[in-house]
Amino acid sequence: MMRQYELVERVAAYKPDLDEGLLNRAYVYAMKKHGSQMRASGDPYFSHPLEVAAILTDMRLDEATIAVALLHDTIEDTDATRKEIDQIFGQKIGQLVEGLTKLKRLDLVSKKAEQAENLRKLLLAIADDVRVLLVKLADRLHNMRTLGPMRPDKRARIAQETMDIYAPLAGRMGMQGMREELENLAFRHINLEAYETITARLAELRERHAATIARIETDLTEKLGQKGIEAKVTSRQKKPYSVFSKMQRKAISLEQLSDIFGFRVIVGEEEDCYRALGIVHRSWRMVPGRFKDYISLPKQNDYRSLHTTIVGPSRQRVELQIRTQPMHEIAEYGIAAHAVYKDGAASEAHGLSRESNAYAWLRRTVEQLAVGDNPEEFLEHTKLELFQDQVFCFTPKGMLIALPRGATPIDFAYAVHTDIGDTCVGCKIDGRIMPLVTELHNGDEVEITRSKASTPQPAWESIAVTGKARAAIRRATRLAIRRQYSGLGQQILERSFARSGKTFSKDSLKPLLAKLGQRDVEDALAAVGRQELSSIDVLRAAFPDFQDSRATKTPLRVDEGGWFNLPSAVGMVFRMPGQGEAAEGPILPIRGAPGDLPVRIAPDGAVPGDRIVGILEPGRWITIYPIQSPALAAYEDEMERWIDVRWDLDAQMSARFPARVAVSVINEPGSLAEVAETIAANDANIHDLSMQRTAPDVTSMVIDLEVWDLQHLNRTINQLRIKPCVSDVTRLNG
Known part of the structure; x- marks a missing residue:
């Protein structure tokens, strides 16, 4: 001791x-x-x-x-x-x-x-x-x-x-x-x-190559000394865990590693680093693509050095690191090597120079604590930041942005500023328009195209590699969903209050928040929109004597013949087929199906414009599915049943094709009529319809439509989505 x-x-x-x-x-x-x-x-x-x-x-x-x-x-x-x-x-x-x-x-x-x-x-x-x-x-x-x-x-x-x-x-x-x-x-x-295995192999390699290592140290020292550069050359061997992780990461054997042994060249001044590099490259052939200048572009942890790989005296690859003694101390001891610890100024700078890149990273990481992420998200963000190597890119004004390897322009945008990431719609890399999924490389100049009307796409979270970008995308997505539900909740409450002869305003919710168990008005509106809170509960909280008149109304019914009459304002009637009935469809314009088997479309439908695949029901028929249909997962292990088919449309053909959609509407008089009227106005046809009240304020419909093609279907869906009574429309086959 x-x-x-x-x-x-x-x-x-x-x-x-x-x-x-x-x-x-x-x-x-x-x-x-x-x-x-x-x-x-x-x-x-x-x-x-x-x-x-x-x-x-x-x-x-x-x-x-x-x-x-x-x-x-x-x-x-x-x-x-x-x-x-x-x-x-x-x-x-x-x-x-x-x-x-x-x-x-x-x-x-x-x-x-x-x-x-x-x-x-x-x-x-x-x-x-x-x-x-x-x-x-x-x-x-x-x-x-x-x-x-x-x-x-x-x-x-x-x-x-x-x-x-x-x-x-x-x-x-x-x-x-x-x-x-x-x-x-x-x-x-x-x-x-x-x-133990790797340690034993490294000891064996060290012993086998001892003479070569000594020779390289001597040759390097002599070459540099002849040109007036006093240098200390030492060999270093990769550590066992570093060897293991590289073997795992690149799926290679220990014999395939070319950098188990490396050499550090310590010189007097920064200028000597570049002089030594020139001498080395003139004396031995360098390996292309293996030179890195971390002196002009230091790593985010303040590491500075020149890296190069040459073909050495024994025709073996030799990795060199060229640096000064102060650079070496920072490489080994990092923030502990800063002079602030040795000049009595520690208390003034909280123990570390504010010029340190390492401290700057730490400060940015701590700032993430204030953005409201849950602990698991923060842990993910920090681990991502800890483990990544760096790639260096530039803004059009020359600002240097350090990112993890594999980063995309989405990560770049968020690294510059969260607002830039949230409003990003495109990018240029070195002056060329490129997709946002493009992987960035050292030296890329990235220009972000923005639109204030844009919001981050939820799918970006799987593209981004930095924790900051992922956390920001999640927050923006949550806020967008909250705004959407809040708007829907406000519509529901306005109509419910109006039906009851009351007037709704956001201010009227404020004194009710404690009763409703909500933090603020927007939370309450979003809860109504998500069906976590019904409009009846809000009305009862506001007016304790309120009675729900809807409970005494006679539900809509289908008559004995299966006919369902919509209000006269719609100007149309349709019949829902009875159990076991099948609507007669057109002769399907499908190419690629064997001619001796009938062809039918899957229950959720398929329309021209969909990429399609046929599934063989041996001895019976071929069922056509859109390629995105979740039902195809059941046939993944039976690829022999898959048939490559495609649409074979004739310009003169005027057939309609089936598609199934799910529509959620506010539960109030006239909603069904408005949905049917919109479908009719878009020249689509309702073949079948089922309705179910999933919550006091929302009714879910499953509608089998008949449309001309995918463009016609999408136009009809978009027209439905903008209707005030409609909260959501999705196509059911994915």
């Missing part, structure tokens, strides 16, 4: 002006408070905060952060109080220790909703002072290093949440070294067999 003076010496080695008294007080206080407490391994409990502090000294953090690491378990596990810590160490350190205590109390669990809510709290605490994250990650790293004595189920749970949350969060903060160690420690507990 590290002695008190050893800890002070470790910090003094990189920060000569440290507050030595602060470290000494924290060391002694934590050691006394933890006293005789023991860990599951049998070690003194104080060894844990001491090792956490040691991990942070490797990152060269200031003495205040080291003191917090020593104290981080005192409030939780001892009789120490926040007030006492404030008195001894100051309010700022007390605040950080208390923040870590809250995080410790909410260790992530497997239940998705609880895990999501805990992650929200974690990120909020980090945003207040990012040093909370550094201590928390160091705490998790030491716990992972000493996970062995715990029960197998607990080891597996902790390892999985480390892989899901803490490792990618360390990576997002630019702390690549910590991310790799957390991943490998977790990988060993999640999949021990794979870990």
Whole structure:
């Protein structure tokens, strides 16, 4: 266990002006408070905060952060109080220790909703002072290093949440070294067999290629030295989990990986990076498409480096990373490498320079907490953000937008601003009009076409890859549906009040909200539109003496002959066929069906313009279905019954074809007449009709129409949809 003076010496080695008294007080206080407490391994409990502090000294953090690491378990596990810590160490350190205590109390669990809510709290605490994250990650790293004595189920749970949350969060903060160690420690507990197999293979490869690796290091150093560039060249080997995940992701074997070994070239100045790159490319042949400049376009976690792959001395592919020493420190330690930790300005910037891209990402993520997403949506958003690689695109004005790989213009629009995403209707990529589903690539210039009358399509959610876009699309869809139901609810209430001789206004709902169990007027209207609340309930809430006169009315009936007479204003009558009757239809103009079998159309109908398929009923007939019909799912395992057919229409043919639609109407006098009148006005014919009251205010109809073709059907459906009494119209075969 590290002695008190050893800890002070470790910090003094990189920060000569440290507050030595602060470290000494924290060391002694934590050691006394933890006293005789023991860990599951049998070690003194104080060894844990001491090792956490040691991990942070490797990152060269200031003495205040080291003191917090020593104290981080005192409030939780001892009789120490926040007030006492404030008195001894100051309010700022007390605040950080208390923040870590809250995080410790909410260790992530497997239940998705609880895990999501805990992650929200974690990120909020980090945003207040990012040093909370550094201590928390160091705490998790030491716990992972000493996970062995715990029960197998607990080891597996902790390892999985480390892989899901803490490792990618360390990576997002630019702390690549910590991310790799957390991943490998977790990988060993999640999949021990794979870990041991890959580790053994990597050791074997390292031994086999030792001479080649040494030769490349020497050759690179000499080549650069000859041109006046002093460089430190070191080899690196891919970590077991990185190898495993790449094999899984690309479905390849370990032998097919070309970047198991790589080399880092550390030079003095940024200019030397590009000079070294030129020397390397003139000396060895580069592999096309494998050069990346992360110096001019840093990653969102502040990573900067030049990447290239060459065909090396032994005709093997060699991956090179060329960077300066400060770039290397940021690549390894991320936000912990920022000078703000070493110049005493930490408190002014909440522990991190506001110029950090990593902090900017963290701030944007925390802003998502305020938009009202439920915990599961937030967890999905954050995990998507944590795990994605980057692609860099530009606005027409040159603004750089970093997105995950696989992102589309929809993601781009929402990354610029939520309003731009909500009003997006199209895009241009590098000046060419392209579909919104186009995958974006590095360097694309994206221009979004907007319309204020437009709203996001629900289908966009399956296209978007960023959590921000998905969450915004879901919110917009929910709001659009709410507005739609709210408008329908208002119509229902206006007509119900009018029938009862009352006058409806939105203001009249306000005093009734508590009785109706609704938060606001729009919620109440939407509840009526969704049939969660009936207009009768609203009338009774407004007028306690109200009596529903509709209950005494005689229902509509069909006479003995099966004829149903609509009101005279409609000017038409139709007959609903009796049980077992079949209407005589036209000779079907279908090409591709065998000539010896009759052809019929499926019950839900099919019309010219539909893509169709025939299903063979052996020895009986062929049934024609639209290709989108859900009924076809029943024949997916009997492809031998599928027949490729198509319409064979004659210009002189004047036949009508069947189509089935479902219509929901407001339940009031005249609704059926208005629907029938609209169908007649569009030159369509009603062949059959059934009605069912699904709620006090809504009646559902299933109507079998006869139309000329798909265009005629769609025109009729659209005319029905705009009728005030109609709440919804859908074609029933999908």
